[in-house]
Amino acid sequence: MNITQMSCPMPQLDFEVITLGHGSGGILTNKLLESGVFDLLKNPLLDQKHDGAIFRLDGQLAFSTDSYVISPIFFPNSNIGELAINGTVNDLSMCGAIPKYLSLSFIIEEGLTMKEFWEILVAIKFTAEKAGVQIVTGDTKVVERGKGDKIFINTSGIGVIHPKANINIKNVKTGDKIIISGHIATHGIAIMSVREGLEFETSIESDTQHLNFVIKELLDEFGNNIHLLRDPTRGGVATVLNEIARDAKLGCDIIQSQIPVLEEVEGACELLGLDPLYVANEGVFMAIVAAEVADNILKKLKSIPNFEHSACIGEVVAEHPKQVVLKSKIGGKRVVNMLVGEQLPRIC
Amino acid sequence: MKFISEYRNPEVVEQYINEIHKITTQNWTIMEVCGGQTHSLVKNGILNILPSKITMVHGPGCPVCVTPLNLIDKAVYLALNKGVIMCTFGDMIRVPGSEKSLLEAKAFGADVRILYSPLEAVKIAQENPDKQVVFFAVGFETTAPANALSVLHAKRLGLNNYSILASHVLVPPAIEAVMNDDTARIQGFLAAGHVCTIMGISDYQPIVEKYQIPIVVTGFEPVDLLHGILMVVKQLENGEKKLENQYSRVVKPEGNPEAIKVINEVFETQDREWRGIGTIPMSGWEVKSTLTEFDANKKFAINIAKAPECAECIAGLVLKGIKKPYECSQFGKNCTPEKPLGAPMVSSEGACAAYFHYANVEAV
Numbered sequence: 232m233n234i235t236q237m238s239c240p241m242p243q244l245d246f247e248v249i250t251l252g253h254g255s256g257g258i259l260t261n262k263l264l265e266s267g268v269f270d271l272l273k274n275p276l277l278d279q280k281h282d283g284a285i286f287r288l289d290g291q292l293a294f295s296t297d298s299y300v301i302s303p304i305f306f307p308n309s310n311i312g313e314l315a316i317n318g319t320v321n322d323l324s325m326c327g328a329i330p331k332y333l334s335l336s337f338i339i340e341e342g343l344t345m346k347e348f349w350e351i352l353v354a355i356k357f358t359a360e361k362a363g364v365q366i367v368t369g370d371t372k373v374v375e376r377g378k379g380d381k382i383f384i385n386t387s388g389i390g391v392i393h394p395k396a397n398i399n400i401k402n403v404k405t406g407d408k409i410i411i412s413g414h415i416a417t418h419g420i421a422i423m424s425v426r427e428g429l430e431f432e433t434s435i436e437s438d439t440q441h442l443n444f445v446i447k448e449l450l451d452e453f454g455n456n457i458h459l460l461r462d463p464t465r466g467g468v469a470t471v472l473n474e475i476a477r478d479a480k481l482g483c484d485i486i487q488s489q490i491p492v493l494e495e496v497e498g499a500c501e502l503l504g505l506d507p508l509y510v511a512n513e514g515v516f517m518a519i520v521a522a523e524v525a526d527n528i529l530k531k532l533k534s535i536p537n538f539e540h541s542a543c544i545g546e547v548v549a550e551h552p553k554q555v556v557l558k559s560k561i562g563g564k565r566v567v568n569m570l571v572g573e574q575l576p577r578i579c
Numbered sequence: 580m581k582f583i584s585e586y587r588n589p590e591v592v593e594q595y596i597n598e599i600h601k602i603t604t605q606n607w608t609i610m611e612v613c614g615g616q617t618h619s620l621v622k623n624g625i626l627n628i629l630p631s632k633i634t635m636v637h638g639p640g641c642p643v644c645v646t647p648l649n650l651i652d653k654a655v656y657l658a659l660n661k662g663v664i665m666c667t668f669g670d671m672i673r674v675p676g677s678e679k680s681l682l683e684a685k686a687f688g689a690d691v692r693i694l695y696s697p698l699e700a701v702k703i704a705q706e707n708p709d710k711q712v713v714f715f716a717v718g719f720e721t722t723a724p725a726n727a728l729s730v731l732h733a734k735r736l737g738l739n740n741y742s743i744l745a746s747h748v749l750v751p752p753a754i755e756a757v758m759n760d761d762t763a764r765i766q767g768f769l770a771a772g773h774v775c776t777i778m779g780i781s782d783y784q785p786i787v788e789k790y791q792i793p794i795v796v797t798g799f800e801p802v803d804l805l806h807g808i809l810m811v812v813k814q815l816e817n818g819e820k821k822l823e824n825q826y827s828r829v830v831k832p833e834g835n836p837e838a839i840k841v842i843n844e845v846f847e848t849q850d851r852e853w854r855g856i857g858t859i860p861m862s863g864w865e866v867k868s869t870l871t872e873f874d875a876n877k878k879f880a881i882n883i884a885k886a887p888e889c890a891e892c893i894a895g896l897v898l899k900g901i902k903k904p905y906e907c908s909q910f911g912k913n914c915t916p917e918k919p920l921g922a923p924m925v926s927s928e929g930a931c932a933a934y935f936h937y938a939n940v941e942a943v
Contacts, residue, residue, distance in 0.1 A: 563624015565937040
């Protein structure tokens with residue numbers, strides 16, 4: 232069951248719409264939070280209702296933060312709430328960490344309905360539960376109408392580094408294989424399909440999912456043979472590969488025919504004039520792994536539900552340092568550059 | 580993906596490549612007119628698998644690139660100073676004006692919206708009766724029917740807050756301009772398939788005869804392009820000068836009569852300034868004088884002095900096929916998609932952007 236099918240009854244409230252007062256810190260703020268936010272997300276640390284959460288964690292830690300400003304806030308198969316949890320969980324996972332605790336902050340534009348807010352909260356609750364993380368501190372602010380875009384969410388998270396993990400760009404070396412964990416560009420195109428002025432009918436749904444369990448399984452088994460993990464969100468696969476090539480001072484060769492893209496996503500990209508390599512992903516990760524274990528990692532990944540379409544898309548090479556080169560389906564070669572600004576729809 | 584994958588089939592590509600290699604005995608210079616074709620050639624790495632005897636020269640078929648600087652300044656002015664909702668295709672938004680691009684104008688508070696269809700702009704006009712809505716109608720013959728339709732639609736709805744800032748250019752006069760330029764020694768053309776889908780192919784026969792040059796109407800996928808190149812080379816090797824249609828699955832000889840009718844209802848042919856190239860006689864479409872209320876150029880009294888072009892930018896030479904993008908001293912240095920000096924560096928059909936983004940490894 233996906234997150235949009237889950238529900239919790241909304242409490243009876245004497246307001247339907249969130250107003251400036253709900254961010255004042257006074258009675259209305261309390262009303263909003265006590266109305267169900269705390270109940271919905273409850274856990275012993277949050278229940279302290281203190282200025283911050285106080286806890287103990289042992290081992291090496293990872294700390295990450297991200298803000299979510301997506302428009303529209305509801306999109307096929309998911310919403311901004313799920314994204315905000317998965318996003319930070321995944322960023323921690325890419326550090327080789329087991330995500331533990333999250334903070335959660337809202338900047339709400341006056342006028343957001345309580346029903347919409349509730350739906351987002353429910354998604355947050357279930358996503359956090361599924362990912363096995365706790366929301367232990369948070370904040371809510373309300374801004375005037377026109378000063379925001381319905382709702383912005385920031386989450387930060389802390390995780391404990393997996394004992395076998397050694398994720399570092401310095402470990403990337405010539406001959407390493409580049410593995411992608413699933414179809415690319417699906418999330419970005421799902422968002423496009425519901426964006427104002429561009430609505431088109433499609434069954435494409437966002438692929439957002441938490442990646443922490445699969446990463447833990449891989450680290451358990453393959454440990455420091457996994458040299459680098461990245462989730463190609465904004466800027467897509469091409470941008471992340473360029474960052475890797477730049478920082479490792481090595482080249483990346485990728486083979487277009489090996490890159491998994493759903494047929495309908497590829498079709499939508501053709502029509503919209505977008506290159507799937509630059510379109511955002513939310514439930515996909517890239518792993519740069521030692522060549523000798525690449526096949527086993529791929530075999531393992533393919534046996535895990537939701538990762539059946541993972542593929543080895545290329546390798547790290549000594550030639551053309553700091554450049555990503557794609558072998559096209561018809562056998563030509565071209566450079567894949569970093570994305571400049573936003574990808575823009577074209578004239579014809 | 581059906582209807583596309585077969586035109587990207589590696590085996591078919593290889594067959595065409597082999598055949599081109601087999602029949603090519605002399606040096607030939609061929610121009611692909613359309614920027615979409617340029618991008619496909621570079622993006623798919625076709626340029627480095629063609630015989631070295633064949634030189635592909637990239638043509639002026641990038642509507643964004645040839646839109647006059649002054650018109651971009653007008654669009655920016657309307658959006659920033661007249662409070663209009665400026666609607667545009669995505670390509671136009673980063674093209675540098677003399678002071679600002681539309682994207683920069685947006686950051687300064689202008690209401691600039693990227694649309695896929697001009698009919699969306701009419702919808703925006705309906706929803707914002709107290710605002711003037713302008714669609715920046717840029718394009719070759721391909722986009723003209725939709726732009727014309729938006730005017731007819733707005734007229735039908737009785738809207739008085741919708742107009743278009745038209746910059747419509749035509750392919751056949753541009754081919755003639757290239758042929759009349761002594762420095763460009765083109766021996767054969769790949770004509771732009773999608774333009775011919777609208778207009779048909781009859782306009783090209785007189786050019787074939789006048790200049791004694793092969794023209795092959797060609798599509799955009801790798802197989803199409805290689806097939807088109809093969810057809811041109813075959814003619815050149817055999818000393819033939821014919822008009823041929825490679826893209827017959829899409830292009831009917833008569834074009835699309837319905838679309839042509841709509842165009843004729845809204846536009847009339849006039850002399851037109853092409854950025855970087857100059858004025859080409861009877862090479863553009865303007866909104867008819869009977870429809871001035873839908874012509875943003877006439878509706879708003881915009882008088883903006885013509886700003887000088889950037890002195891270092893050689894866009895004109897690139898557009899005429901005289902220089903390759905990488906022969907420009909600014910290419911990739913002072914001129915990049917983030918900070919472009921000229922339009923070909925930002926348009927999705929611009930030759931400079933194609934080389935910057937995709938240039939094959941050997942060329943960089």
